[in-house]
Amino acid sequence: MTTQMSSIVNVNTVVQGVGTGFASFGIMALFAPESEVSPVLTEVDAASAEQTDDSDDSNYPDGQSAETADTDEAVTVEATPKIPPSTWYTFAKGDDYSACFAEATQTHKALKTWFANCDLSIKVYIVPSDSTTYAELSNSRAMAGGWFYHFAVTKTDQINVTPISVGGSPTTQAMREWADANTAFFWHTVPTHGSADATAIIDAIKDKSVRRACALYRDDVATDERYYDCIAAAANRAQAQYQGLMVASNLVFKSALSIHADDLSTEAQKFANDNKLLQYVVVEEANVRDNGEFLNPRTYSGDSESVDAVIAVDVISSMLRVAAYTYLRREQLAALDRFGQAQIIGEIEAQLVSLFDAGVLAQGNIENPLTREDEFCQRGFKIYTVAEDFDKRDVDMVANNQWHPISLRYRLRLSGESIVINQTIVRG
Numbered sequence: 001m002t003t004q005m006s007s008i009v010n011v012n013t014v015v016q017g018v019g020t021g022f023a024s025f026g027i028m029a030l031f032a033p034e035s036e037v038s039p040v041l042t043e044v045d046a047a048s049a050e051q052t053d054d055s056d057d058s059n060y061p062d063g064q065s066a067e068t069a070d071t072d073e074a075v076t077v078e079a080t081p082k083i084p085p086s087t088w089y090t091f092a093k094g095d096d097y098s099a100c101f102a103e104a105t106q107t108h109k110a111l112k113t114w115f116a117n118c119d120l121s122i123k124v125y126i127v128p129s130d131s132t133t134y135a136e137l138s139n140s141r142a143m144a145g146g147w148f149y150h151f152a153v154t155k156t157d158q159i160n161v162t163p164i165s166v167g168g169s170p171t172t173q174a175m176r177e178w179a180d181a182n183t184a185f186f187w188h189t190v191p192t193h194g195s196a197d198a199t200a201i202i203d204a205i206k207d208k209s210v211r212r213a214c215a216l217y218r219d220d221v222a223t224d225e226r227y228y229d230c231i232a233a234a235a236n237r238a239q240a241q242y243q244g245l246m247v248a249s250n251l252v253f254k255s256a257l258s259i260h261a262d263d264l265s266t267e268a269q270k271f272a273n274d275n276k277l278l279q280y281v282v283v284e285e286a287n288v289r290d291n292g293e294f295l296n297p298r299t300y301s302g303d304s305e306s307v308d309a310v311i312a313v314d315v316i317s318s319m320l321r322v323a324a325y326t327y328l329r330r331e332q333l334a335a336l337d338r339f340g341q342a343q344i345i346g347e348i349e350a351q352l353v354s355l356f357d358a359g360v361l362a363q364g365n366i367e368n369p370l371t372r373e374d375e376f377c378q379r380g381f382k383i384y385t386v387a388e389d390f391d392k393r394d395v396d397m398v399a400n401n402q403w404h405p406i407s408l409r410y411r412l413r414l415s416g417e418s419i420v421i422n423q424t425i426v427r428g
Contacts, residue, residue, distance in 0.1 A: 022243075022318065022319055022322050023147075023318045023322070024147075024149075025149045025150075025238075025240075025242075025311065025314065025315050025318070026120055026149070026150075026238040026239060026240070027120075027123065027147060027148045027149055027150070027238070028114065028118075028120070028122045028123065028148060028149075028150040028151065028152075028231075028234055028235070028238050029122075029123045029124075029125060029140075029146075029148035029150070029151040029152075030107065030110055030111070030114075030122060030123070030124050030125070030151070030152055030153070030154075030231070031124075031125050031127050031133045031136065031137075031140075031151065031152070031153040031154070032101070032106075032107040032110075032124055032125070032126055032127065032154055033107075033126075033127050033129065033154055034085045034126055034127060034128055034129045035129055036101055036102075036105040036106065036107045036108075036154070037082060037083050037100060037101065037126060038082055038099065038100055038101060038102055039082070040082055082099065082100050083100055083124070083126050084126065085126045085127070085128035085129070086126065086127075086128055086136070086140075087125070087126055088123055088124070088125050088140070088143065088146060089123070089124045089125075089126070090121050090122070090123050090124070091111060091121060091122055091124060092121040093115050093118075093119050093120075093121070097111045106154040106155055106227060106228055107124070107154060109226075109228050110152070110154070110228035110231050111124075112258060113228055113229065113231045113232050113235075113258045113259060114231050114232075114234075114235050116232075116257040116258035117231075117232045117235035117236060117256050117257050117258065118235035118236075118238060118239055119239075120235075120238055120239065123146075123148055125140045125146075132171065133153045133171070133175065134171055134174045134175055134178065137175065137178050137182075138178070138182070141182070141184075148184065149183070149184055149185055149238075149314075150184070150185050150187060150234045150237065150238055151179070151184055151185070151186060151187070152186070152187045152188065152228070152230055152231055152234060153175070153188070154227070154228070155189075155227035155228075172188060172200075172201050172204055172205065173204040173205050173208060173210075175188075175213075176205060176208070176210045176212075176213040176300075177208070177210060179210070179212040179213055180210050180211055180212045180213070183212070183314055184212060185212045185213065185214070185234075185237075185310070185311060185314075186212065186213040186214075187213075187214055187215075187216070187230040187231070187233060187234040188201075188213070188214075188215050188216075188230055189215065189216050189217075189218055189226075189227050189228075189229060189230045190202065190215045190216070190217050190218070190275070190277055191218055191227070192218070192219055192220060192268075193217075193219075193267070193268055193271040193272075201215070202275055205300060206275060206300075208300060209300060209301060209302050210299065210300045210301070211299050211300070211301040211305060211310050212299070212310060212314075213299060213300065214230075214233065214278050214297065214298075214299060214307050215230070215275075215276075215277050215278065216229055216230040216233055216277065216278045216279075216280065217262075217268075217271075217272040217275075217277035217278065217279050218262065219262040219263075219264055219265075219268050220262070226259070226260075229259040229280070230278075232256035232257070232258065232259045232280070233251060233256070233278060233280075233294060233297075233307075235256075236251055236254050236256065236294070237251060237307065237308075237311060240308075240311070241358065242312075242315050242316075242319070242355065242358055242360055243354060243358055244357075244358050245357055245358065246357070246358065246359040247358050247359060248358050248359035248360045248413060250297070250306070250308040250414060250415040251278075251294050251297040251306075251307055251308055252293075252294060252295060252296075252297050252306075252308075252415045252417050253293050253294065253295075253415065254293065254294050255292050255293055255294075256280060256292065256294070259280060259292075260292075261280050261281055261282045261291055261292035261293075262279065262280060262281050262282065263281070263282045264279065264281055272296065273296060276296070276298040276299070276300055276304060277296065277298075278294060278295075278296055278297050278298070278307070279294070279295045279296050280292060280293070280294055280295075281293065281295055283295075295417070296417070306414060308412075308414060308415070309412055309414060312360060312412055313412075315360075316355060316360070316410070319351055319355070320348055320351055320352075323347045323348060323350070323351040324344055324347060324348060326347070327343065327344055327347040328344075331343075336401055336403070337390060338387040338388060338390045338391070339387070340390075340403060341385075341387045341389065341390040341403050341404060342387035344403060344406065345383060345385060345386070345387065345406060348383065348406055348408065349383055352379070352380075352381045352383075352408070352410060353379060355380075355381075355410075356379040356380045356381065359413055360412065360413060361379065361380030361381055361410050361411060361412065361413060362380050362411050362412065362413035362414075363376070363377060363378050363379060363380050363411070364376070364377065364380065364411050365377070366381075366382050366409050366410075366411060367409075368382070368384070369384065369407070369409070370384065377410075377411065380410055380411045380413070381408060381409065381410035381411070382408065382409050382410075383406065383407070383408045384407045384408065384409075385404060385405070385406045385407050385408070389404040390403060390404050392404060
């Protein structure tokens with residue numbers, strides 16, 4: 001019998017936490033009004049109701065009295081909603097949300113659209129009837145399990161041109177500004193141009209620079225019709241991948257299920273383009289039609305950044321933050337010297353390489369902030385901080401035990417949206 005090496009060298013394995021995982025930017029929250037939650041119905045046995053000699057016979061149907069009424073007949077009464085107000089409820093694909101929201105409600109239709117386009121679960125927050133979506137945003141997100149990145153609301157809560165206590169802004173713009181200030185992305189809808197609702201929204205948002213919001217234009221959406229279509233675009237972006245091999249994607253030219261494509265008139269298309277509105281449209285050439293794709297995914301940022309660019313920057317910022325934190329958590333006594341500086345730079349570089357491999361970053365020229373000259377970056381990024389910069393720390397950095405700040409630049413890989421072909425015909 002041979003002697004096992006384990007009797008000489010014994011290895012004891014301990015699994016130790018070394019930081020955190022990456023934050024999820026695919027979590028979607030839908031803010032639904034309490035009024036759309038189906039109530040719980042309970043039955044009360046009439047036989048148990050106390051009968052008295054002076055009962056009023058007028059309370060009973062014709063031909064019956066307190067003495068002759070059928071005591072076996074049950075009376076159905078309403079009780080509390082199935083989902084209490086001011087609470088979260090998470091629905092996964094395959095769950096029966098019809099038990100909580102009737103098919104005619106905006107919430108039911110929004111959930112149906114979400115699951116037609118996405119396999120991810122969705123959080124639903126029930127807004128109390130005596131409150132507003134905006135008032136609930138910060139409070140609800142702070143609740144356990146309340147983190148979300150993407151969010152949308154029902155039309156009833158969204159169109160509200162009555163000033164509220166946020167600089168007198170209408171509700172839609174207030175939520176857009178909240179999203180920008182709290183690293184969340186707000187999806188909403190703009191109905192038919194020329195309608196009162198469309199005018200109210202555009203007047204509220206057109207002069208405001210907001211990055212983390214996108215409005216889907218719906219050419220034939222009336223007051224209470226298909227206001228939830230923006231959920232389809234949110235579902236597409238919630239499923240975007242940032243880790244793996246060439247998994248990145250953009251919203252432009254993508255198709256969706258459960259929503260119809262607009263066949264826009266020239267006037268409607270100009271309205272949507274001029275107001276930076278996302279469109280889901282029919283594209284045709286002669287007798288060939290493409291029956292649905294997203295175009296013009298723009299935000300109201302100062303330079304009209306695309307939806308994909310805004311979300312990608314949020315994701316990358318979080319991933320770099322987690323990469324550096326995980327190093328510090330793992331090392332615990334990370335060297336406060338050139339070596340430690342080099343180690344952190346290495347962690348950041350490794351994360352940027354993975355983003356390039358995923359197709360999030362693109363190779364190309366990047367201007368060197370020191371020389372003001374363009375440099376070709378094979379992997380789409382350049383880190384300008386080196387280990388020796390540790391010796392250049394200022395007094396505050398030394399006093400707070402900080403490494404030297406890491407300076408870097410990167411190029412996002414974005415989809416082209418249009419092209420001009422100039423053709424010249426040469427006659428022989």
